Amino acid sequence: MSLTGLFLISFLLVHCSINALMFLNDDGLLFNEAAHFMASNILIRTVEIFLFLFLIIHILQSVAITRQNMKARTISYAGSSATATSKWYSRSMGILGALILVFLVIHLKDFFIPSRFTDRLGFDSNGTPDMYSEVKMAFENPAYAMIYILSMIVLAYHLLHGFQSAFRSLGIYHKKYTPVIEFLGTAFSIVVPAVFAAMPIFFLLKK
Amino acid sequence: MRLTLKVWRQKNKSDKGGFETYQLNNVDTHASFLEMMDVLNEQLVNENKIPVAFDHDCREGICGACSMVINGRPHGPLKGTTTCQLHMRHFHDGETVTIEPFRANAFPVLKDLVVDRSSFERIQQAGGYISVGTGSAPEANNIPVNKVDAEKAFDSAACIGCGACVAACKNGSAMLFVGAKVSQYALLPQGHPERNERVLNMVAVMDEEGFGGCTNTGACEAECPKEISVANIMRLNREYISAKLSVEKE
Numbered sequence: 001m002s003l004t005g006l007f008l009i010s011f012l013l014v015h016c017s018i019n020a021l022m023f024l025n026d027d028g029l030l031f032n033e034a035a036h037f038m039a040s041n042i043l044i045r046t047v048e049i050f051l052f053l054f055l056i057i058h059i060l061q062s063v064a065i066t067r068q069n070m071k072a073r074t075i076s077y078a079g080s081s082a083t084a085t086s087k088w089y090s091r092s093m094g095i096l097g098a099l100i101l102v103f104l105v106i107h108l109k110d111f112f113i114p115s116r117f118t119d120r121l122g123f124d125s126n127g128t129p130d131m132y133s134e135v136k137m138a139f140e141n142p143a144y145a146m147i148y149i150l151s152m153i154v155l156a157y158h159l160l161h162g163f164q165s166a167f168r169s170l171g172i173y174h175k176k177y178t179p180v181i182e183f184l185g186t187a188f189s190i191v192v193p194a195v196f197a198a199m200p201i202f203f204l205l206k207k
Numbered sequence: 208m209r210l211t212l213k214v215w216r217q218k219n220k221s222d223k224g225g226f227e228t229y230q231l232n233n234v235d236t237h238a239s240f241l242e243m244m245d246v247l248n249e250q251l252v253n254e255n256k257i258p259v260a261f262d263h264d265c266r267e268g269i270c271g272a273c274s275m276v277i278n279g280r281p282h283g284p285l286k287g288t289t290t291c292q293l294h295m296r297h298f299h300d301g302e303t304v305t306i307e308p309f310r311a312n313a314f315p316v317l318k319d320l321v322v323d324r325s326s327f328e329r330i331q332q333a334g335g336y337i338s339v340g341t342g343s344a345p346e347a348n349n350i351p352v353n354k355v356d357a358e359k360a361f362d363s364a365a366c367i368g369c370g371a372c373v374a375a376c377k378n379g380s381a382m383l384f385v386g387a388k389v390s391q392y393a394l395l396p397q398g399h400p401e402r403n404e405r406v407l408n409m410v411a412v413m414d415e416e417g418f419g420g421c422t423n424t425g426a427c428e429a430e431c432p433k434e435i436s437v438a439n440i441m442r443l444n445r446e447y448i449s450a451k452l453s454v455e456k457e
């Protein structure tokens with residue numbers, strides 16, 4: 001769970017950095033080039049296989065863990081005050097994860113599959129497949145942009161707990177370094193989803 | 208002080224159970240929570256009703272018997288105290304107080320507020336000890352232990368095995384308890400020879416008994432009457448991973 005989660009986190013960092021290229025004022029030329037590189041480089045394609053594999057393992061583990069833990073306590077308290085002793089998102093990882101999965105299905109269907117398996121994409125002025133316009137078109141639809149932004153908020157909460165939890169699950173705890181991990185985790189969980197969420201906002205405002 | 212009590216009543220293990228409401232009209236604010244329960248039971252006996260069964264022994268915060276969930280909080284709302292150390296001045300006149308047993312499938316309810324915590328004993332029996340006769344207290348400086356480790360081991364050993372960590376955890380996980388027991392030996396040289404078997408065996412029994420897994424919500428630490436730190440869970444994870452990677456089966 002923790003290892004697959006951390007791998008997914010490293011993927012998010014790469015994904016997010018490339019997406020940030022869209023904010024450049026070049027009609028997406030550099031972004032298209034980067035996207036094309038990621039889609040065609042043999043090394044990246046190999047890592048991609050592992051990415052899907054780890055995502056599936058992460059999901060299978062999460063189902064197993066959530067089921068086992070729900071079985072360990074079947075009666076809840078009448079006088080509940082869970083909020084006093086733990087954060088709601090730390091108790092809701094299963095639901096947050098499931099929402100991310102729903103988002104991922106939509107996301108892959110709309111961006112990954114067309115770019116990889118169809119010839120729907122046009123070409124930009126450099127002759128590179130024009131992923132930029134594909135993204136732009138999708139986000140100019142406010143409803144779609146809204147789903148995307150909400151999903152990023154869900155992701156942020158999943159990471160807010162998950163990032164530092166992964167280190168704890170691996171047994172890493174230190175008086176001096178754990179606060180550093182917690183700080184990095186919080187920063188990552190806010191900045192990365194914020195950069196993703198900035199794309200639909202950027203295209204909506206530009207329109 | 209007047210109180211309305213909503214108390215979980217359950218005849219036996221197989222009974223479905225439910226809440227009963229009782230009125231107490233003259234609760235002394237200096238009374239401890241258990242003394243208040245004694246007063247309730249006297250009143251019930253006088254009314255020819257069956258008193259509420261609850262666990263208690265030392266009544267001074269060292270035995271860990273007094274398992275109760277008060278207004279949704281194991282051992283009540285006060286930080287770092289057991290139910291027996293909680294006083295009625297922390298409640299206000301006219302308040303409704305909900306009293307339930309610890310909830311976890313590894314702690315089945317036996318009667319009213321009494322739960323069966325023998326699963327903890329079985330975990331302890333799997334490795335929560337050192338299997339050599341230690342005799343009387345040895346010369347203090349025979350085995351050098353550095354101060355930081357000695358203090359950490361002492362903090363872990365403060366666990367009284369009450370089970371509030373399990374009761375507080377949404378996963379009914381016993382990892383704070385097991386973490387404390389594993390840590391107190393892992394930190395000291397006397398515990399090292401049996402270090403790997405200890406953690407593997409204790410975790411195996413923990414899983415067999417039906418406790419859930421830790422997802423790091425931190426509720427256990429917040430409710431632990433001895434304020435055992437979640438650092439013990441991380442040490443448990445570390446000990447477990449390192450034992451898994453180093454023990455070779457014949």
Ligand code: HEM
Pocket residue numbers: 001002003004005006008009012058059062063065066090093094095096097098099100101104158159161162163165166167169422423
């Ligand atoms: C980009 C996507 C994702 C990332 C970066 C991510 C990251 C993480 C991390 C780091 C953890 C903490 C692991 C630990 O404490 O050992 C975690 C836990 C978890 N993840 Fe994910 N995850 C992602 C997607 C998903 C999906 C799609 C699901 C489910 C369908 C999911 C379900 C869970 C669950 C249930 C946990 C829970 C463990 C707990 O209760 O603490 N995650 N995730």
Ligand code: SF4
Pocket residue numbers: 271365366367368369370371372373383384387430431432433434435
């Ligand atoms: S860790 Fe704390 S809450 Fe858990 S059994 Fe020990 S003393 Fe009780």
Ligand code: FES
Pocket residue numbers: 262263264265266267268269270271272273289290291292
């Ligand atoms: S009765 Fe012993 S700790 Fe409360």
